[in-house]
Amino acid sequence: MAIHKKEEFTQKEQDLANFAKAMAHPARIAILKVLAQRNACICGEIVDLLPLAQSTVSQHLKELKSAGLITGSIDGPRSCYCINWKAFEKYNSEFNFLFANLKVKNEKACC
């Protein structure tokens, strides 16, 4: 591959792609679900709910965090995670905007 070409695209395209990448694993979607269902910051209960090792879950959490979709803070001996609604909503509307933009221009399929 030699060089990645990702940075040759627009910032918007890259941002949206990064957001999508963060969502591109069922484990991470399941984590987001759990975080919301519990209506509170959950630490390692996630580990019990998912069919994955603790280190793997921790890694997925790290990815969600670095993508900005969740926030994490240390609470005594355990870690507390929450969905970052702001960022989530931003990407969601950006995604909808792209979709609406596409939709408006072409309605009839041609092939």
Place this chain on the structure above:
Amino acid sequence: MAIHKKEEFTQKEQDLANFAKAMAHPARIAILKVLAQRNACICGEIVDLLPLAQSTVSQHLKELKSAGLITGSIDGPRSCYCINWKAFEKYNSEFNFLFANLKVKNEKACC
């Protein structure tokens, strides 16, 4: 890794993750944009518009097609691609549903 654990999650989680994965590259987002802007099925004009080799673009098109986001048909010596609005809308609303589901349960950040 030995075994992939992806199939241990629910079908909905997997579907949404697969959709996200298809969107998880700026080149593929750019392709979708082009397909919509041209308001018609575009074949290899995409190659001229993207900073990628023809074979690479073809591969991205294949992924979008196998994810069901675009359709393709042969038109003489060239190939014609279109956005599959139906599937796109389905995933979009599924995504929104997940988001709304999350949103309704938790509004105040706790960390």
Place this chain on the structure above:
DNA sequence: ATCTTATATCGCAAATATACGATAAGATGA
């Protein structure tokens, strides 16, 4: 001070994704 508990990180192995050149396949035009 030491032990326990919870979590993050490191190191590694395997799988997948990304990218390209070369080549094949299919249709059109000379």
Place this chain on the structure above:
DNA sequence: TCATCTTATCGTATATTTGCGATATAAGAT
């Protein structure tokens, strides 16, 4: 038929992701 043009596929190199066990770290309990 043969050359050409367009697109798909193959083979290959490299990068990234996924997953786990082992280990480190940090706070609380004994």
